Amino acid sequence: MQISSTPINPPPKLLDQVRDRIRVKHYSISTEKLYVQWIRRFILFHGKRHPSELGAVEVEAFLTHLAVEGHVSASTQNQALSALLFLYKEVLLIDLPWLEDVVRAKRPQRLPVVLTRTEVRAVLVRMKGVYALMANLLYGTGMRLMECVRLRVKDVDFERGEIMVRCGKGGKDRVTMLPSSVSAGLQAHLVQRRAIFDDDKREGKAGVYLPDAVARKYPNAAAEWPWQYIFVSGSYSVDPRSGAVRRHHIDEKLLQRAMKKAVQAAEITKLATPHTLRHSFATHLLEAGYDIRTVQALLGHSDVSTTMIYTHVLNKGALGVLSPLDQL
Structure with missing residues (x-):
């Protein structure tokens, strides 16, 4: 007797989950691209380990790498942190108090350029x-x-x-x-x-x-x-x-x-x-x-x-x- 089995759909990949959640929250397409890019870089930086296995030390290490090795601006560094906050809070649904305590880079107070x-x-x-x-x-x-x-x-x-x-x-x-x-x-x-x-x-x-x-x-x-x-x-x-x-x-x-x-x-x-x-x-x-x-x-x-x-x-x-x- 042949037993028919119903194919089980595998769960969506992490980055697809990120995209789905961003669209539920009605974020713009540009925000979606940026968040996916930063989360992918974060995962690759830590040898493709799943973010659920990572913690404050790994997040700080990634942000430090961006500033020291990547020479990114404070606003870009904060953008990366916002993407990681979204990943843990909205996608993985992991309540990590330490993530709130991660220090954001201080943005320089610059005056806007104005034309006469x-x-x-x-x-x-x-x-x-x-x-x-x-x-x-x-x-x-x-x-x-x-x-x-x-x-x-x-x-x-x-x-x-x-x-x-x-x-x-x-x-x-x-x-x-x-x-x-x-x-x-x-x-x-x-x-x-x-x-x-x-x-x-x-x-x-x-x-x-x-x-x-x-x-x-x-x-x-x-x-x-x-x-x-x-x-x-x-x-x-x-x-x-x-x-x-x-x-x-x-x-x-x-x-x-x-x-x-x-x-x-x-x-x-x-x-x-x-x-x-x-x-x-x-x-x-x-x-x-x-x-x-x-x-x-x-x-x-x-x-x-x-x-x-x-x-x-x-x-x-x-x-x-x-x-x-x-x-x-």
């Missing part, structure tokens, strides 16, 4: 096309780079002159202004974007990534115009999570490279990036006399102390003090 109005103008006039439009939006609204890259058609209200920034840092929504000087250019861009959308629809590839709850509640929304990314990639790509072939938002690295070229062409020696435009937005508003609470709301800071850092880089010399040399 003249320098901002010199950079923006040297940028062309869609990158110029995006850079103007970054400086004109105070958005973060990825907040601009992920803007959707429905997030812009031309009549009210507002942009709704969805799911910003910390998962928070906020409203910022739509600069009137950008409005016409953005509307013209959306006309071209609509033509691309119509072509994609005819090809059956007009779908776009939606947050999980929205995708379940409105299954047809992914192929509707309001949910489309405003700044879109020039080609289709495969979604690493769903496997769907569709047009993703523009790669943020392209804007970073375009701005780097513009900064070099303007012969500006400051290490300015797209995020520098956000710093400049905040500083210039404070210079113009706007209340710091207003600037805090526009930037989406939870604590006003975060916004206070811009008071130290106002265009008034060091802390606004007149040098005694200039009084001679």
Whole structure:
């Protein structure tokens, strides 16, 4: 008599468990990649031993190796520690009090790089096309780079002159202004974007990534115009999570490279990036006399102390003090 046996599915591998848990927690795809990378490096560093066999000594050794041998920054070291905290708490479900006591690297207190109005103008006039439009939006609204890259058609209200920034840092929504000087250019861009959308629809590839709850509640929304990314990639790509072939938002690295070229062409020696435009937005508003609470709301800071850092880089010399040399 032949006995039929039901095949037993092996448990998922550790890194697959990490990915599954990250997606349950609705972390971004970039966070998923970083956490998986750090956990893999941690395991390989200790000769492929399972993390459940490791403890505080091994974690400290790994973090020390990153700092001493890898010469990583304090923020990168803390990023690795956050990945390990997630592994033990959320995936392995191991309560390890010692992990809370692991000392985080102290991040240096550095002031943000800020461009003057003249320098901002010199950079923006040297940028062309869609990158110029995006850079103007970054400086004109105070958005973060990825907040601009992920803007959707429905997030812009031309009549009210507002942009709704969805799911910003910390998962928070906020409203910022739509600069009137950008409005016409953005509307013209959306006309071209609509033509691309119509072509994609005819090809059956007009779908776009939606947050999980929205995708379940409105299954047809992914192929509707309001949910489309405003700044879109020039080609289709495969979604690493769903496997769907569709047009993703523009790669943020392209804007970073375009701005780097513009900064070099303007012969500006400051290490300015797209995020520098956000710093400049905040500083210039404070210079113009706007209340710091207003600037805090526009930037989406939870604590006003975060916004206070811009008071130290106002265009008034060091802390606004007149040098005694200039009084001679």
